[in-house]
Amino acid sequence: MAKETPALDTELEDLPPELRWREWMGRIEAVIFASASPVPRADLARVVGQGASVDLLVEDIQAELAGRPYELVAVADGWLMRTRVRFADAIRTAADVNVQLVDLNEFEVAVLATIAYHQPLTRDGLKDIFGKDISRDLIGRLRAQELITTGPRSPRAGAPYTYVTTQKFLAVFGMASLRDLPDREGLQDAGLAS
């Protein structure tokens, strides 16, 4: 995108400050709207003036979208535009959405969540937690979808690889960082973990 518009005027000095700000807001919203994956701050900074704060611009856009059915959210290392959660049923009813960003069954999600909490974790570590072998296939599927990647080797016999979650994992589950994982105490209180 940046290559096609090498001479984009980012400073917009001929515009009065207010219009300039609107134009920057418009650009940021357009760039995020056009992208299927989260747009990192550095990319957004390239379409606005040197002194403009991307955060403030994003905040202004978010304020403007307050009543709309879609929102601008911070995930992983960037921003993403998505429909609000409460319209999920409506969207599902109108369009049979079966092409998902990720395709995971319940057990795969459980394995993924375990890795997220306990990373870096080896297959042996997973076996200890689940009480059964976690197949290489399952790990392979999670890797193929770029939800996990290999971390440092574990200091055990055979130096097995550990697995850690990726930026895409955060983006898919709408988290800005691993801190957004439900906290363990909360899970225990809800009877979802022991």
Place this chain on the structure above:
Amino acid sequence: MKEAAKLVCEDYQTIHMLPRWVTSAQGQDIDRVAFSSGAALAMLDVVLRDPSGTLPGALLRDRLALEAAVACLKLEGRNETASDIRDVACLARAVDAFGPAGEMFGAWRRLARVNLAAGGWKDRVRKVLPAAVAEAMPDLGAPARTPVAQAGQILSDILTQFPREEAAALMLTDVTLARAVGWSRPMPLLAVHLQRKDIRVIADGAGDPVHSVHRAIFAACDGAIRMAAALNRRVAKLRAVAPKLRAKGSDEALALFLSHDAVSPSGMLSPVIKGTSVAMTDRAARRLCDRLVDLGVVRELTGRATFRLYGI
């Protein structure tokens, strides 16, 4: 033999603990805590200026960085221990993803190595921080105020703006403090000693950040001085045995021990000693570490039979 060891210790034992009139001060009113933290900071300052030139500063900062990383992970609801972090830091190759614990330690380690006296230090500090905090990074410190007041100001500024970026806020607080007292490198001091509830209160815009920072600085300086004294003692022993080591590359290997919390013989010493072009075989690296343990100057840190890590 015993006599010689004692002599060495006395020669090098130049670091004194905080005097009792500082450590025994009771009470939590601002007067008291400000007095104690000022006194402790001045003592630590003398230790770090290191008149005798024996303090292993890089090693001290690296170890403090490790402690800070553990404390910050805890604040973020993770419970990796220091040894988990060591494993990641020593065993990960450059191509591996480090995971949350490795990244946290990596950030603190890079921060503690920034030379604040050299130009461009601001950019180097920014690179360690999350993008959002880096962009909002204010000019650090108003020279008119005391170092602790400057540190408290930064802490509350960053925490109220980014309540979930405790690590970044603590890093900038340490940088501000180091700048204010004229240290050339940041000391990771506050993360371990600021209490979780103090941090939450400050993030909510309530409480008195300067009061909390005073308390934390006192405890942190006490801890850092003790650590410096312990490391100084062990490093003196290490330097005393250095001439006995005849292995090729032993000088370079010792330099690595003097700047890293933990050293892994495979990976950091062999095939080449990290940061140098000196080659060392796997076997030579293991033998050197075993010899250093036999001489009592280095400890094995993991208790494992394989993938051992060594440190002073």
